[in-house]
Amino acid sequence: MTKIAIIGSEKSGKTTLAGKLGKKGSVTDITMYDYAKNDRVLTTIDATGYPASVKSLLTALNLSDIAILCIPPQGLDPLAAECIISLDLLGYKHGIVVQTKADLSYPLALEEMKEKLKKITKGTALENWQYHTISTTSFEGMEELKELIFSMGDMVGAEQRSLDSLPARVVIDQSFNVTGIGCVVLGVVSQGTIHAKDKMVAYPAKKDLEIRSIQMHDVDVKTAPAGARVGLALKNVQSKDIDRGFVLSAQENVSEDLNIECTLSQLAKDFAVGDMLHVYVGLQSAPLKVKSIKQEGQSVEKAKPGKKYLLELAGTKEIAYSKNDRFVLANLDGKQRFVAFGYSQ
Numbered sequence: 318m319t320k321i322a323i324i325g326s327e328k329s330g331k332t333t334l335a336g337k338l339g340k341k342g343s344v345t346d347i348t349m350y351d352y353a354k355n356d357r358v359l360t361t362i363d364a365t366g367y368p369a370s371v372k373s374l375l376t377a378l379n380l381s382d383i384a385i386l387c388i389p390p391q392g393l394d395p396l397a398a399e400c401i402i403s404l405d406l407l408g409y410k411h412g413i414v415v416q417t418k419a420d421l422s423y424p425l426a427l428e429e430m431k432e433k434l435k436k437i438t439k440g441t442a443l444e445n446w447q448y449h450t451i452s453t454t455s456f457e458g459m460e461e462l463k464e465l466i467f468s469m470g471d472m473v474g475a476e477q478r479s480l481d482s483l484p485a486r487v488v489i490d491q492s493f494n495v496t497g498i499g500c501v502v503l504g505v506v507s508q509g510t511i512h513a514k515d516k517m518v519a520y521p522a523k524k525d526l527e528i529r530s531i532q533m534h535d536v537d538v539k540t541a542p543a544g545a546r547v548g549l550a551l552k553n554v555q556s557k558d559i560d561r562g563f564v565l566s567a568q569e570n571v572s573e574d575l576n577i578e579c580t581l582s583q584l585a586k587d588f589a590v591g592d593m594l595h596v597y598v599g600l601q602s603a604p605l606k607v608k609s610i611k612q613e614g615q616s617v618e619k620a621k622p623g624k625k626y627l628l629e630l631a632g633t634k635e636i637a638y639s640k641n642d643r644f645v646l647a648n649l650d651g652k653q654r655f656v657a658f659g660y661s662q
């Protein structure tokens with residue numbers, strides 16, 4: 318089961334590509350496309366709410382294992398750069414830089430663009446990503462891209478087996494009521510293995526529940542491993558008790574305020590004590606106010622690009638997280654909105 322996110326700047330060919338990789342399914346601020354044939358199962362997520370919403374971009378990336386960054390013949394623009402910064406802050410491991418609309422360019426120009434992109438992404442999470450050229454008009458490179466996605470998917474799947482034995486966590490992206498069944502949620506097992514009849518807790522609301530049944534791509538299963546996209550029928554809760562971003566788990570930290578040790582992107586705008594930042598973890602987000610900034614134990618007024626700080630942040634919305642969860646910080650007033658990544662202390 319492979320899960321990919323298609324991202325990039327406006328009119329870079331994202332939706333046309335997504336449409337070639339599966340059948341259109343649910344639409345919110347992300348649009349899902351499904352494909353299943355024999356043992357090849359693919360979920361493609363188009364971050365349709367981006368660029369208006371950075372949350373759409375982060376949601377698509379968090380629900381996927383492989384990112385497809387679309388770059389059209391016009392090359393990099395500020396939004397494509399913002400996508401690269403988000404991938405770098407997330408420490409996103411697997412992806413392909415796809416040069417789209419090859420029919421509108423020519424081989425030498427595409428090769429030059431690739432060299433330029435390799436230079437720009439040196440030292441970022443994208444440093445060792447593969448490059449591939451396609452056209453959804455002439456179909457050039459499309460079969461090869463599918464093969465590449467599935468072979469990367471197999472590799473990611475093998476990596477995920479090391480997560481199967483961790484405590485189970487399921488990140489929820491949809492919750493609804495089904496007549497005769499009750500609360501049904503859709504999400505991804507981010508680590509561990511879940512079983513029908515498991516008792517879990519929905520965080521941050523701390524609602525006790527039981528997994529009644531599990532489906533993977535509309536097929537009933539008894540267990541689901543790390544990396545699986547699942548539909549779960551839940552007992553003892555109602556769909557209104559569970560929102561997107563909730564985590565089903567045995568144990569999570571829950572708080573409104575956060576202390577985060579963070580590293581600012583080289584391309585971030587600086588921020589100061591008193592500023593509002595948006596904090597993202599998994600599929601959750603919340604606005605938090607910067608109460609204090611410390612650099613090597615000393616209080617400072619401002620945080621500057623490329624540097625490390627300990628932030629004291631005050632919020633009003635409960636967030637669920639675990640020790641190793643990576644937080645991403647954004648300043649929604651900025652031109653380039655992503656600011657930093659960090660971990661709670």
Ligand SMILES: Nc1nc2c(ncn2[C@@H]2O[C@H](COP(=O)(O)OP(=O)(O)OP(=O)(O)O)[C@@H](O)[C@H]2O)c(=O)[nH]1
Nearest residue numbers: 326327328329330331332333334418419452453454
């Ligand atoms: N010539 C050519 N045109 C393409 C190709 N792929 C997409 N297009 C066209 O490019 C335009 C944008 O394509 P979309 O797939 O909507 O791109 P997008 O990135 O989803 O665009 P937004 O969601 O609006 O940002 C459309 O008019 C497409 O028909 C291609 O391979 N070749």
Ligand SMILES: [Mg+2]
Nearest residue numbers: 331332333365
């Ligand atoms: Mg689109």
